[in-house]
Amino acid sequence: MTANDFRRLALGMTGAVEGAHMGHPDFRANGRIFATLTADGRRGMVSLTPEQQREVLETARSTFEPASGAWGRQGATMVHLDAADPEVVGEAMTLAWRNILAKAARPGRASSRGSARRRAPRKRK
Secondary structure, eight states, X not given: OOHHHHHHHHHTSXXXXXXXXXXXXXXXXXXXXXXXXXXXXXXXXXXXXXXHHHXXXXXXXXXXXXXXXXXXXXXXXXXXXXXXXXXXXXXHHHHHHHHHHHHHHSTTOOOSTTOSOOOOOOOOO
């Protein structure tokens, strides 16, 4: 699988747009990132729940691994594109995209950028 294959899968999700975050491509729905590509295009990332991450690791260990640190413990899952089956990655990508839609649908949650609550201005002393 190539970076362009990964990109095509991500942009095939309804409402998905490509942006950039910290010097590398990201893919968002409702203003939230569900997938990214590394700057060198050799790996991708899908934002899963920890349970979903465990499931994909069981099915395709050579393709997926948790991201390092806290992000990985929270479900950020790296995709080794050179070892990836597009169908398996497509299933994981769909889960990540659905996770974003579910977060946006929760009551009291902002559904897009710029709609988050604003803080009251601080008073100067």
